[in-house]
Amino acid sequence: MNTSRFTNFQSLGIGIGLRVPHYDHILSRRPAVDWFEIISENYLVDGGRPLEVLDQIMAQYQVVQHGVGLYPGSAQGLNWDHLRKLKKLVQRTKTPWISDHLCWGSVDGTSSHDLLPMPYTREAVEQCAENLRIAQDFLERPLAVENVSSYAEFKDSTMTEWEFLTEVVEHADCGILLDVNNIYVSSVNHGFNPLDYVENVPHERVAQMHIAGHSRYERFIIDTHDHPVIDPVWKLYARAIELCGPTATLLEWDDKIPPFEEVHAEALKAKRFWNHTVETRHAEVAHVV
Amino acid sequence: MAALREPVFGSSRELTSLPPRDGEVSADFATLAENEIISTPNLHAHERLELYHRQYWFRLLDSIDEDFPALKRLLGAEKFWRLIEAYLEIVPSRSFTLRHLGSGLADFLKVHPGLAGGHPVQAAELAQLEYALCDIFEAPARPAVAAEKLVEATLALQPHLRLFAFRTPVDGLWRLGDDVAVPAELLVLPAGEADFHVAIFRHQARQIVRRIRREEFSLLQSIVATGSLAAALDSSDATAEEVRAWFQSWTELGWLCERELPASPAKIKILESSNNHLPVIVPLHHHL
Numbered sequence: 001m002n003t004s005r006f007t008n009f010q011s012l013g014i015g016i017g018l019r020v021p022h023y024d025h026i027l028s029r030r031p032a033v034d035w036f037e038i039i040s041e042n043y044l045v046d047g048g049r050p051l052e053v054l055d056q057i058m059a060q061y062q063v064v065q066h067g068v069g070l071y072p073g074s075a076q077g078l079n080w081d082h083l084r085k086l087k088k089l090v091q092r093t094k095t096p097w098i099s100d101h102l103c104w105g106s107v108d109g110t111s112s113h114d115l116l117p118m119p120y121t122r123e124a125v126e127q128c129a130e131n132l133r134i135a136q137d138f139l140e141r142p143l144a145v146e147n148v149s150s151y152a153e154f155k156d157s158t159m160t161e162w163e164f165l166t167e168v169v170e171h172a173d174c175g176i177l178l179d180v181n182n183i184y185v186s187s188v189n190h191g192f193n194p195l196d197y198v199e200n201v202p203h204e205r206v207a208q209m210h211i212a213g214h215s216r217y218e219r220f221i222i223d224t225h226d227h228p229v230i231d232p233v234w235k236l237y238a239r240a241i242e243l244c245g246p247t248a249t250l251l252e253w254d255d256k257i258p259p260f261e262e263v264h265a266e267a268l269k270a271k272r273f274w275n276h277t278v279e280t281r282h283a284e285v286a287h288v289v
Numbered sequence: 290m291a292a293l294r295e296p297v298f299g300s301s302r303e304l305t306s307l308p309p310r311d312g313e314v315s316a317d318f319a320t321l322a323e324n325e326i327i328s329t330p331n332l333h334a335h336e337r338l339e340l341y342h343r344q345y346w347f348r349l350l351d352s353i354d355e356d357f358p359a360l361k362r363l364l365g366a367e368k369f370w371r372l373i374e375a376y377l378e379i380v381p382s383r384s385f386t387l388r389h390l391g392s393g394l395a396d397f398l399k400v401h402p403g404l405a406g407g408h409p410v411q412a413a414e415l416a417q418l419e420y421a422l423c424d425i426f427e428a429p430a431r432p433a434v435a436a437e438k439l440v441e442a443t444l445a446l447q448p449h450l451r452l453f454a455f456r457t458p459v460d461g462l463w464r465l466g467d468d469v470a471v472p473a474e475l476l477v478l479p480a481g482e483a484d485f486h487v488a489i490f491r492h493q494a495r496q497i498v499r500r501i502r503r504e505e506f507s508l509l510q511s512i513v514a515t516g517s518l519a520a521a522l523d524s525s526d527a528t529a530e531e532v533r534a535w536f537q538s539w540t541e542l543g544w545l546c547e548r549e550l551p552a553s554p555a556k557i558k559i560l561e562s563s564n565n566h567l568p569v570i571v572p573l574h575h576h577l
Contacts, residue, residue, distance in 0.1 A: 041385050041386050042386070044385065044386070045427035046427065046428060046429040046448070047427065047428060047429025047430055047448070047449075048425070048426050048427040048428050048429065048430070048449065048491065049426055049427070049491075049494055050426075050427055052494070069385040069386075079385075082385055085385075106290075107290040109383050110290060110294075110381045110382065110383055111381075111382045111383065111384065111385065112290060112293055112345055113345070113348050113349070113382060113387055114293075114341065114344060114345060114348070116341065151332075151337050151340040151341065152326045152327075152334075152337040152338060152340070152341065153326065153327045154325055154326060154327070155324070155325060155326065155327055156325070189329075189331075189332075190329065191329060191330075219331040219332055220331060220332060220340070222340075
């Protein structure tokens with residue numbers, strides 16, 4: 001299984017996003033789940049129901065923090081108040097690593113509550129890498145940055161998205177949360193081959209993967225996280241696992257959320273690609289021997 | 290960011306609950322798309338920017354719709370959405386979470402009573418009540434003070450307890466079901482000072498709205514102001530029997546706790562509730 005300094009030398013299996021409609025099921029049935037991913041911003045609070053539930057979940061399960069508000073692409077730098085809150089939560093959850101998105105989304109304190117795409121330029125690489133380095137040092141946890149799904153590309157871009165991602169993580173010396181569904185969504189919206197993306201990122205830096213469903217319209221795809229994973233995304237995931245090895249994987253399901261068992265069953269489909277990769281590697285070793 | 294915050298028009302607007310509005314996005318919006326974004330055979334640059342623009346509005350409108358159901362019922366859908374659109378245009382989110390999106394709505398209604406239909410005071414107070422319900426969801430709960438420490442401890446109220454003195458019986462409006470006509474008496478604006486006292490708090494993972502008597506409200510306020518049970522009781526007109534009953538209830542609900550150290554008068558903020566003249570005193574950190 002894929003462990004490295006980017007996963008804090010911990011190996012996790014198949015996880016699920018912790019969502020409010022599943023709270024009661026998880027707390028009462030205690031299903032066998034490898035780990036839960038929490039949205040950090042849902043728990044950056046002083047107390048109340050969110051932290052009560054989180055503490056109960058943490059008593060039984062490993063949780064990993066995934067954020068939506070770091071905005072490392074911000075030209076105005078990081079929000080230190082936000083970082084301090086994140087660090088307090090990191091100390092509470094003991095998350096092995098922490099992830100957020102390669103994007104921007106806030107200007108002068110006004111938030112878009114969105115993950116907005118970046119121009120893929122040298123200047124943006126340097127800005128993002130500096131912000132990520134600062135955040136990783138301050139949080140004292142390995143930081144993995146996630147590729148976002150996008151609907152627009154900038155004229156100023158001088159490189160592909162995967163080149164940009166690679167440059168950023170190498171300059172920041174951080175990990176990657178490879179969202180396979182996002183690669184697929186963006187490939188359709190922008191007209192590139194998603195395999196080029198998967199094959200050209202630095203695989204040794206991939207700490208975690210995301211899979212999810214999306215909504216296809218006549219002329220574009222929106223990343224809605226409200227459907228099962230489609231076959232082309234599973235195929236892309238299979239290739240990513242071949243290249244990176246079995247990697248901690250999380251299914252995102254954020255809207256029209258079905259019962260817990262359905263979400264868990266969908267997530268566990270990822271295991272078959274792990275098994276296939278492990279068997280293939282064993283066969284290769286046996287052949288050599 | 291300025292492009293995202295522009296009002297939505299046309300087909301994007303039709304996908305929302307917002308009432309019809311003539312117009313179109315600004316020339317700056319079109320220029321930004323043309324200058325910065327690549328067009329593809331499937332989507333023009335303007336359409337690609339519009340995808341982000343409409344998602345910004347969908348996300349905010351969905352969130353605020355969940356938080357103010359009773360206000361929406363009072364105003365009716367059309368007036369409610371007109372109010373929310375005006376509010377979001379002027380008061381954008383400055384928080385990392387959408388849970389705080391409605392934090393300024395009550396104050397906005399006080400400044401813009403014309404957007405509240407025929408009942409501006411009720412609307413503002415209802416917005417205050419409904420946002421308090423959101424707010425206490427994530428407020429901490431501190432250990433209740435032990436009975437033997439009640440006399441010598443410096444007391445405070447639970448951070449998840451909010452006290453309001455309203456001019457109108459908005460808790461009655463809040464309790465109405467979706468299909469119930471609003472009784473006329475709930476819409477009358479009483480003369481004089483705010484005289485509807487309400488405690489909003491969390492108990493056993495539920496948010497609760499409870500009407501309390503003026504004397505109970507005053508005693509709780511005195512405890513917050515002085516931190517002293519003896520001093521609060523000295524200034525209270527309540528009978529011993531009333532006080533005993535309130536204490537029993539407060540103990541069961543764990544309303545009283547010890548004031549967080551370092552105790553400082555600077556941590557107390559006095560807020561005016563709607564148009565009344567009765568101060569509502571709550572610890573400042575509730576509102577950060």
